Amino acid sequence: MNSRKPKGKVPSLIGSTLGTPKKVRVAKCSCNRCHCEIVNGTECYEIPQLGGSFSNRKRYCNDCFRSIIAKTQTDLNIYHADLGEGVMKT
Numbered sequence: 001m002n003s004r005k006p007k008g009k010v011p012s013l014i015g016s017t018l019g020t021p022k023k024v025r026v027a028k029c030s031c032n033r034c035h036c037e038i039v040n041g042t043e044c045y046e047i048p049q050l051g052g053s054f055s056n057r058k059r060y061c062n063d064c065f066r067s068i069i070a071k072t073q074t075d076l077n078i079y080h081a082d083l084g085e086g087v088m089k090t
Helices: 063-082
Strands: 022-025 043-049 058-062
Touching: 043 063, 058 063
Parallel strands: none
Antiparallel strands: 022 043, 043 058
């Protein structure tokens, strides 16, 4: 599905100004990370950028959203280890 390799760091949902992600059915658009086309009627994930005077929602394809979730889980595992709770299983 992805024709291009995403560039830059994988974002995490921890410690940022990102809102709660949600799954949406979209008209034709492109992934914010890998810029692949998301065709009309396809479900993708939308993550709102909070804190501005207007609403800014970024859309991600399933593969890029999986990368974001994996990075977030890695960050959470680091915090759990710091608290002495061990690593959470996914």
